[in-house]
Amino acid sequence: MGGIHTMLRKHALFLSLAPALLVTGALTLSGALYGLAQSFGYLPLAGGWEFSFQAYRNLFAVREFWVALGFSLWVSAASTLLASAAALSLGLALSRRKAAGDTFILHWNLAFPHLVWAVGLLLALSQSGLLARWAAALGWIDAPAQFPVLVRDRWGLGIILHYVSKETPFLTLVVLAVLRSQAEGYQLVAQNLGASRFQRLRWVVWPQVRPALVSGALLVFAYDFGAYEVPALLGVRYPRVLAALGLEYFLDSDLHRRTEGMAVGVVLALVVLLAALGAQRFNGDEADERGARS
16 A cells, blocks of 8 residues: 555656646547548548548649748747847846846736737838838838838748747746746856856856756747748738648638648648757757766
């Protein structure tokens, strides 16, 4: 009996989460398997299932797919890197201040859904928006149409601006939680030993925040890469993100094109999985390098 009680205590957290994990895992796995089957030709509404790679062949033969894939990678990677760098800088600045109210602006930003934040940026930054009208009224430009194109541009700058402004507070809180839980003695010792600010960042701060920041950045990348609503609102018709292309295929009146839409979903999932494996490998390599130095 003692051994059973010990085992239960050791796995108490997992057992308490098991019901929720079971339901969530079953729903996620069933949806993933159904989408995978549809990408290989499973269409009960269109006459059954004939196993085929035709959806993937059709998809990879279209130039628009590769443009959408490259555009999605560009927007997601740029947004994630910029938000991570900004979060690290803000986290370092705020970690030196102990006032609880310093993080209010971060929590305030997180309260807005992505779609609401995107609408706000569109109203403020478009060529007919508030800033353009104010600039024209102040005489900085002759007409609102002369305002720089910051949203609905071909480079996705409006989408990147949205993701960076929305995800930076989240990553900053992640970094700040790690920094405020660490003792300040490490940086003081490094400073007393003559380490510069960059050296303290590289050899003291970065190893502390790296696991949490990389994990948070992976979540941000996964969301940005698979999101549809923000690029649909702040982007243009061409180029567009991969999620928008997949939705168009899925909603096509020809049911057979639904297989191509599901194939796009499989590609989205594979890219995120590769990013997760890369992040895990990066964390492992950093840990091995630190262990070798010690």
